[in-house]
Amino acid sequence: MSTPQPPMPQAAAPDWQAAASGSPYPSYTSPIPVVRTHLGHAISSEWTKIRSVRSTVWTLGVFLLLVVGIGLLVAALVAANQGEESLSGQNPLSFGVFGLLLGSMCIITLGVLTTASEYGTGMIRTTMTACPSRARVLAAKAIVFFAVAFTVTFASVLLVAVADVAMLKGARSPSGGEWLKGTFGISLYIALLGLLSLLVGSIIRHSAGAITIMIGLVLAPLVIALFMFSSALEKVRQALFDYSIPNQLSAFYTNTLSRTGPTGWDPVWIALGVTAVAFAGAVALLQKRDV
Amino acid sequence: MIELVGLTKRYGEKLAVNNLTFTVRPGMVTGFLGPNGAGKSTTMRMMLGLDRPTAGDVRIDGIRYDRLRDPLRYIGALLDAKAVHGGRSAFNHLLCLAQSNGIPQRRVAEVLDTVGLTAVARKKAKGFSLGMGQRLGIAGALLGDPRILMFDEPVNGLDPEGIHWIRNLMKSLAAQGRTVFVSSHLMSEMALTADHLVVIGQGRLLADTSMADFIERNSRSYIRIRSPQRERLLDVLHDEGVTVIESGSGALEVDGGKAEQIGELVAQHQIVLHELSPQQASLEEAFMRLTAESVEYHAHADTPLEAPFEGRFEPRFERAPERQHWGEDWTRR
Numbered sequence: 014m015s016t017p018q019p020p021m022p023q024a025a026a027p028d029w030q031a032a033a034s035g036s037p038y039p040s041y042t043s044p045i046p047v048v049r050t051h052l053g054h055a056i057s058s059e060w061t062k063i064r065s066v067r068s069t070v071w072t073l074g075v076f077l078l079l080v081v082g083i084g085l086l087v088a089a090l091v092a093a094n095q096g097e098e099s100l101s102g103q104n105p106l107s108f109g110v111f112g113l114l115l116g117s118m119c120i121i122t123l124g125v126l127t128t129a130s131e132y133g134t135g136m137i138r139t140t141m142t143a144c145p146s147r148a149r150v151l152a153a154k155a156i157v158f159f160a161v162a163f164t165v166t167f168a169s170v171l172l173v174a175v176a177d178v179a180m181l182k183g184a185r186s187p188s189g190g191e192w193l194k195g196t197f198g199i200s201l202y203i204a205l206l207g208l209l210s211l212l213v214g215s216i217i218r219h220s221a222g223a224i225t226i227m228i229g230l231v232l233a234p235l236v237i238a239l240f241m242f243s244s245a246l247e248k249v250r251q252a253l254f255d256y257s258i259p260n261q262l263s264a265f266y267t268n269t270l271s272r273t274g275p276t277g278w279d280p281v282w283i284a285l286g287v288t289a290v291a292f293a294g295a296v297a298l299l300q301k302r303d304v
Numbered sequence: 305m306i307e308l309v310g311l312t313k314r315y316g317e318k319l320a321v322n323n324l325t326f327t328v329r330p331g332m333v334t335g336f337l338g339p340n341g342a343g344k345s346t347t348m349r350m351m352l353g354l355d356r357p358t359a360g361d362v363r364i365d366g367i368r369y370d371r372l373r374d375p376l377r378y379i380g381a382l383l384d385a386k387a388v389h390g391g392r393s394a395f396n397h398l399l400c401l402a403q404s405n406g407i408p409q410r411r412v413a414e415v416l417d418t419v420g421l422t423a424v425a426r427k428k429a430k431g432f433s434l435g436m437g438q439r440l441g442i443a444g445a446l447l448g449d450p451r452i453l454m455f456d457e458p459v460n461g462l463d464p465e466g467i468h469w470i471r472n473l474m475k476s477l478a479a480q481g482r483t484v485f486v487s488s489h490l491m492s493e494m495a496l497t498a499d500h501l502v503v504i505g506q507g508r509l510l511a512d513t514s515m516a517d518f519i520e521r522n523s524r525s526y527i528r529i530r531s532p533q534r535e536r537l538l539d540v541l542h543d544e545g546v547t548v549i550e551s552g553s554g555a556l557e558v559d560g561g562k563a564e565q566i567g568e569l570v571a572q573h574q575i576v577l578h579e580l581s582p583q584q585a586s587l588e589e590a591f592m593r594l595t596a597e598s599v600e601y602h603a604h605a606d607t608p609l610e611a612p613f614e615g616r617f618e619p620r621f622e623r624a625p626e627r628q629h630w631g632e633d634w635t636r637r
Contacts (some may be wrong), residue, residue: 041330041451041480041482042451043377043448043449043450043451044449045373045377045407045408045411045449047377048374048405048407049373050373050374050404050405050406053537054403054404054405054406055404057403057404058400058401058403058404059400061396061399061400061403062389062392062400065392065393065396065399065400066389066391066392067391068391082330089369104566130389131389134386134388134389134390135384135385135387135388136387136388136389138349138383138384138387139353139383139387139388139401139444140385140404141353141354142352142353142354142375142376142381142402143375143376143401143404143405144375144405145353145369145370145372145375146370163560269383288582298513301615303349303354303355303356304349304354304355
C-alpha cells in the first residue's frame with residue numbers, strides 16, 4: 014500500500030482570510046458542483062448497497078431454488094401419481110404454495126438484513142451521516158427492497174404457475190382472476206411480508222432477533238392452534254388458524270366464499286395494514302432514538 | 305465552521321456532555337482532547353446529528369446538521385473505521401455514499417487514490433487491516449470535498465508511516481482554508497498537528513485556547529544550563545538575583561527568564577557554558593495537570609469538608625453529598 018502525497022484537488026489553496034470579508038462562513042470552496050439531494054439519490058444509494066453484498070445473492074438464490082425447485086417437484090409428483098379425475102375441479106396454481114411458504118423465510122431474512130445488518134456492522138452511522146433525513150433512508154430501503162422482493166417472487170411464481178398448468182392436465186384451467194390472484198396477488202403478499210421484516214429489523218436493530226420474531230409470526234399461530242384442544246377455546250383456535258400466514262397464503266388459490274377467515278384479496282389488505290402501522294412505528298422510533 | 309452552544313447530553317443519570325460551548329474555526333487544525341470517557345465521541349456524534357442533544361445546539365456553517373441537504377459536501381467525518389459493512393467492497397462502499405449525496409462517481413476513484421487504496425478497491429472491507437480500514441474511513445470523509453473535516457482518533461491503528469501521512473493530510477487540509485477538527489486522547493499527537501486546542505474532562509470544557517497559549521499557561525518553561533565552572537556560575541546568577549534549581553546530573557535550571565539575558569550575563573563574566581537551552585515541560589504534562597485538576601475538583605465535591613466561613617453562604621454542593629468511595633459516583637452517573 015503506497016502512501017501518496019496528501020491530496021488535494023487541483024484548485025489552488027484559496028486565501029480564506031481574504032474570503033472572510035465576503036461570507037460569514039469563510040472557507041474552502043470545492044470545485045465539485047453542489048446537488049440538492051432528494052429521495053432518488055437515497056434510492057440509488059440503497060440499490061448499490063443491496064446489490065453489493067453477498068447475503069442478497071444467497072437469500073434470493075435459495076429462494077429461487079425453493080420456490081421453483083419444490084414447485085416443479087410437487088407438480089411432477091402430482092402429475093405422476095394422481096389420476097386425471099382426482100384433479101378435476103382443482104386450481105392447478107395452488108400447488109405452488111408449498112415452495113413459496115418455505116421460500117418466504119428467505120425473503121424475511123433478506124428484509125431483516127437490509128436494515129438490521131447496518132446496526133450490526135456500524136454502517137448505519139455512516140448511512141445516517143450521509144443522509145440525515147432518517148425517514149428518507151427508511152423509505153429508500155423499503156422501496157428498493159420491495160421492488161427487488163416483488164420482482165423475484167413474481168418471476169419465480171409465474172414460472173411455477175405456467176409449469177403447473179402445463180403439467181397438470183386433469184385440473185381445470187384457471188380464470189383470469191385466479192391467475193392474477195395466484196401470481197401477482199401472492200407475490201405482493203410475500204413482498205409485503207418481507208417489507209414487514211425490514212421494518213421489524215429497523216425496530217429491533219438485531220438481525221437474529223428480528224428473524225426469529227418474523228419466523229415466529231409465520232409459524233406460531235398455526236402451531237398454537239394445533240395444541241388448543243379445549244372446546245372453550247374453539248373460537249380462538251379457529252381465528253388463529255384462519256389468520257395464520259400459511260392459511261392466508263392458501264386463500265390466494267380458493268374462490269369459495271364459504272370458508273371462514275380471509276378470502277379473496279383480504280390477505281393483501283391485512284398485510285398492507287399491518288405493514289403501514291409498522292412503518293409508522295419504525296419511523297417514529299428512528300426519529301426518537303439515537304443512532 | 306462548527307459552533308456549539310450549551311451542548312448537553314444526558315444518558316439516564318449520567319451527564320456525558322455538560323454545557324459545552326465553543327467554536328471550531330476554519331483554516332486551522334483544532335485538536336479535541338480529553339481522557340478516555342471524557343465525552344469526545346458523544347460530542348462528535350451530536351455534531352453529526354447521530355445523537356440528539358438533551359439541550360443546546362450545534363451549527364455547521366450556521367445550519368443544523370439534519371437540515372443539510374447534501375451533508376457530505378459540508379462535512380466529512382471519520383467516526384470509527386468499523387462503521388462499514390464488511391461484505392461490501394471499498395469501491396461500492398464509497399459509491400453508495402457518493403450516490404446518496406449526488407457526488408459524481410469519478411470522485412470515488414479520486415479519493416481511493418488519495419488514501420492509497422486503489423489496488424484493493426474491489427476487495428471486501430472485512431479483509432482490511434485496521435490501518436486500511438482507517439484509510440477507507442478517511443476516503444469517505446474526503447468524498448464530498450467538504451469544507452469541514454472531522455476525525456475521531458484518526459491515528460489509531462496506523463503504522464508510523466500512516467501516522468505521518470495523516471498529520472500532513474490534516475495540515476494541508478487546514479492550509480486550504482478548511483475546518484479540521486480532530487479528537488485524540490494523546491497530547492503528544494496533538495502537539496504535532498493542532499494549532500488550536502479544546503480540552504474537555506468529564507463532559508465539561510476545561511480549555512479552549514491556541515496551542516501556544518496552552519503550553520505557556522499550563523507548563524513550566526525554564527532554561528537549562530550546564531557549565532564546567534559550576535560554582536562560579538552559581539555565584540554570578542545568585543548575585544543577579546536569579547533563582548536557580550540544581551537538578552540532577554550537574555545541570556542548573558532557571559525558571560522563567562530569557563536565554564539571551566543569561567547568555568549575555570555569562571559572557572560578561574567569561575564563564576564557559578556547555579549548554580544553554582530553553583526547555584518546556586511536555587504537553588503531556590500540561591494535559592495531565594489540567595485533567596488532574598478536574599479529577600481533584602470532583603474528589604473534593606464528593607467528600608464533605610468543614611467549610612471555613614467565607615462571609616456569605618455559598619452552596620458548596622450541587623447535589624446532596626453522600627459518603628461514598630472516590631470515583632463511585634462517576635460510574636453511577
